[in-house]
Amino acid sequence: MELYFAPMEGVTGPQFRRAHHIYFSGVDKYYLPFISPTQDHVFTPRELRNVGPQANEGIPAVPQLLTKNAGDFLWAAGELQKMGYEEVNLNLGCPSGTVVAKGKGAGMLADLEALDRFFQEVFAADLGKLKISVKTRLGLESPQEFPALLEIFARYPISMLILHPRVRTDYYKVPVRRTEFLKVLPDIHCPLCYNGGLTTVEDCVRAEMEFSGIQGIMMGQGLIADPALARKVRGGAPAGLEELRSFHDMLYQGYLRDFGSQKNAVFHMKELWSYFFRLFDGGEKLFKQIKKAQDSRSYEGAVDRIFRELPLRQDGDWSK
Ligand SMILES: Cc1cc2nc3c(=O)[nH]c(=O)nc-3n(C[C@H](O)[C@H](O)[C@H](O)COP(=O)(O)O)c2cc1C
Structure with a gap:
């Protein structure tokens, strides 16, 4: 299949x-x-x-x-x-x-x-x-x-x-x-x-x-x-924290480069996080901070906290 x-x-x-x-x-x-x-x-x-x-x-x-x-x-x-x-x-x-x-x-x-x-x-x-x-x-x-x-x-x-x-x-x-x-x-x-x-x-x-x-x-x-x-x-490994971080960073840097505006890049990353937060245990609370972010500094602060503080879930949480 x-x-x-x-x-x-x-x-x-x-x-x-x-x-x-x-x-x-x-x-x-x-x-x-x-x-x-x-x-x-x-x-x-x-x-x-x-x-x-x-x-x-x-x-x-x-x-x-x-x-x-x-x-x-x-x-x-x-x-x-x-x-x-x-x-x-x-x-x-x-x-x-x-x-x-x-x-x-x-x-x-x-x-x-x-x-x-x-x-x-x-x-x-x-x-x-x-x-x-x-x-x-x-x-x-x-x-x-x-x-x-x-x-x-x-x-x-x-x-x-x-x-x-x-x-x-x-x-x-x-x-x-x-x-x-x-x-x-x-x-x-x-x-x-x-x-x-x-x-x-x-x-x-x-x-x-x-x-x-x-x-x-x-x-x-x-x-x-x-x-x-x-x-x-396919029987492969679940996502590791480091590869998720690298994936996130590559995407974010790509947006910053291509959109030429922090606000625009952050706006697009919020779209990703509206799904991505589900993979982090307790991700909903920090996702709220991401949603409030207007510039790179506040966005990156909230993202750092998610990657540093929240354990990964086995599967995304779709109960919310
Ligand atoms: C934000 C968003 C954008 C979408 N854009 C497209 C699109 O460009 N073309 C399309 O055929 N379907 C689009 N879809 C529908 C998805 O391809 C898919 O059919 C739908 O999300 C159901 O599958 P899922 O439950 O696995 O997400 C979009 C859905 C969402 C939520």
Whole structure:
């Protein structure tokens, strides 16, 4: 079974992926946070920092596109293929109000005819060896929408379906609908990946056993909270304090360098810590200090205390 890092906009950017790949093994592919190609058919400098060839050198990376326009998708996919990527992922899961209102992300699940036309146009094009995978939810409002969606997916050579078994209106709040995943599993005949709520080795092993035949599992928040989670699933060692510190420092220094502003770097590190504190016994209290930090000095003070004073937990604590 393969292990994939979920795309997490605002967290798993290029600096994060590089640092993670250097310090922690076990991830077969890193799916990148989405980029939204427009009709201008140029990548913005920000997008290039995410998907440009140097951004992911030596990292098994899969870019993700968020668009409902097949022409824009094909343009971006072609450019990404020229950069050397072997797979491009389509985002059919983003639940954000502004995205869905434009008929993109999970919004594409609302109009089956348009979705079918999109795939028809994409797969009619000469994509060479480029693989097109899809990351989707069960539907917009109800899991009952899924069979009709699956009928469309089944018409096309989708290289892998990544199914996050929630509907759009669940956002990330309602518990993952594992039983719905189990229900639809026998009807899915393309390579399949399960995504959602995997935070411990036991969760991952259970998913592999319960969802037999799946090609892989994808982890997001759990793998940010415990960067060694994939390595542990492979039978490797849990994260040590020193390697976590080195990983943290590489990421933080990267942010300070690339964002050119302490405030910005600290802002981005807070995003990481909103997951990472779970791996430290009693981390919640000191995370509050991190949240208050406005500059490097106060941020570094709080981080030093966490690494110096708090014992590491075996698994992230998700009770809070
Ligand atoms: C802050 C945040 C950003 C996300 N960004 C993306 C994204 O860019 N593309 C995407 O397909 N999913 C995105 N997701 C969804 C995750 O990839 C994943 O499907 C979700 O977190 C459930 O998996 P998990 O429980 O393992 O975290 C995002 C989720 C969060 C919480």
